[in-house]
Amino acid sequence: MTVAEQVMIVAVVVLGTMATRFLPFLVFPPGKPTPEYIRYLGRVLPAAAIGLLVVYSLKDVNVWVGSRGLPELVSVAVVIWLHLWKKNMFLSIAAGTILYMILIRL
Amino acid sequence: MNHKHHRAAAFRAAFPTTVPILAGFLFLGIAYGVFMNLSGFGAGWAFLMSLLIFAGSMEFVTVGLLLGSFNPLGALLLTLMVNARHLFYGISMLEKYKGTGWKKPYLIFGMCDESFSINYSAKIPEGIDRGWYLFFVTLLNHLYWVAGATIGGLLGSFVNFDMKGLEFVMTALFVVIFVEQWMKEKVHDSALLGIVISVVSLIVFGADRFIIPAMIAILAVLTLTRKGLERKTAAAEEGGCA
Numbered sequence: 001m002t003v004a005e006q007v008m009i010v011a012v013v014v015l016g017t018m019a020t021r022f023l024p025f026l027v028f029p030p031g032k033p034t035p036e037y038i039r040y041l042g043r044v045l046p047a048a049a050i051g052l053l054v055v056y057s058l059k060d061v062n063v064w065v066g067s068r069g070l071p072e073l074v075s076v077a078v079v080i081w082l083h084l085w086k087k088n089m090f091l092s093i094a095a096g097t098i099l100y101m102i103l104i105r106l
Numbered sequence: 107m108n109h110k111h112h113r114a115a116a117f118r119a120a121f122p123t124t125v126p127i128l129a130g131f132l133f134l135g136i137a138y139g140v141f142m143n144l145s146g147f148g149a150g151w152a153f154l155m156s157l158l159i160f161a162g163s164m165e166f167v168t169v170g171l172l173l174g175s176f177n178p179l180g181a182l183l184l185t186l187m188v189n190a191r192h193l194f195y196g197i198s199m200l201e202k203y204k205g206t207g208w209k210k211p212y213l214i215f216g217m218c219d220e221s222f223s224i225n226y227s228a229k230i231p232e233g234i235d236r237g238w239y240l241f242f243v244t245l246l247n248h249l250y251w252v253a254g255a256t257i258g259g260l261l262g263s264f265v266n267f268d269m270k271g272l273e274f275v276m277t278a279l280f281v282v283i284f285v286e287q288w289m290k291e292k293v294h295d296s297a298l299l300g301i302v303i304s305v306v307s308l309i310v311f312g313a314d315r316f317i318i319p320a321m322i323a324i325l326a327v328l329t330l331t332r333k334g335l336e337r338k339t340a341a342a343e344e345g346g347c348a
Contacts, residue, residue: 001172001175001176005176006172008176008178009168009171009172009176009178009181010154010155010158010159010168010172012178012181012182012185013159013164013168013171013181013182013185014158014159015182015185016181016182016185016186016189017159017160017161017164017185017189017192018215019186020185020186020189020190020191020192020193020196021189021192021195021196021214021215021217022196022214022215023193023196024193024196024197024200025196025200025203025210025214028200030204030205034200037329037332038197038200039201040332040336041197041325041328042197042198042200042201044295044296044328044335045194045197045198045296045324045328046194046198046226046287047287047291047294047296047297047300048194048296048297048299048300048303048324048328049191049194049195049198049300050223050226050280050283050284050287050297050300051284051296051297051298051299051300051301051304052191052194052300052303052304052317052320052321052324053191053219053223053280053284054277054280054281054284054300054301054304055300055301055304055305055308055320056191056219056304056317057276057277057280058277059308059313059316060313072274072277075274075277075278076277076278076281079278079281079282079285080281080285083281083282083285083286084285084289089123089126089282090125090126092278092281092282092285093126093275093278093279093282094126096274096277096278096281097129097271097272097274097275097278100271100274100278101270101271101272101274104270104271105270105271
């Protein structure tokens, strides 16, 4: 690939990414009433989207080889438990991450 | 003067929520910059791509596209697939980003996974300007990512530190936001649905192509169960008020 072609590929990726981010806002501008169905989705979708994001961030864990996903399982459980208990975002995230970094070195 | 004060207050409120991202993005950004460098692209490329694309996983994928043969249409389709989840974020943020004026295009431009999840779950303190708060969360995350990628691009193969596992900070962040959402809501159907459908889709379709089928299934179930779910939510809210 020439540099011009490479720049073009990057431009296409920027364009595609922005399309996925701007599309809902362009289709449902604030001036016009948003359909009730879309407003319903706006209410219920976030919870599902965050669930999808949790799974997405763990997608490369292989439960068949190596540590079999145990460090991830234990660390996620500790994050949930700590957060339900102390409700302190920094504590939950920092403790979970440090624990994970220790577990994968054992 | 007053305007300046508003801005400073919003910055002070927004910054602490982005600290986990500071750690995660610097680490992942440096890893990305080093990866770019080792693939033959200098710090300038890492800087521009992190600045303009600002979608972490897609940027790693783009390196592969740049090393392959020239195929813009294929690149576009792959981008739409990898980033399709942003459509869900957009629908979720239609209301929250309303009335943010000139900041709105930037808020949408910078709506990566982390900016979305922080801005969606933000408990903005009383008296803090909402637009500036959302703006600073997005801007800080953007800065962390660009700084990390550029540093990584400059360091290249010189880096030699063992920070393996630090990327878990992102997982921990998403889990915490999931728990926050869980504690806030009375009906957990959608949250459970998101997890269960995604896991099933991951098992069936594999790590590289599970997102689109998962999104379609989530949409389908939420649409088909709309009546029941709305009734259930309304009933739970009434019960909570009584």
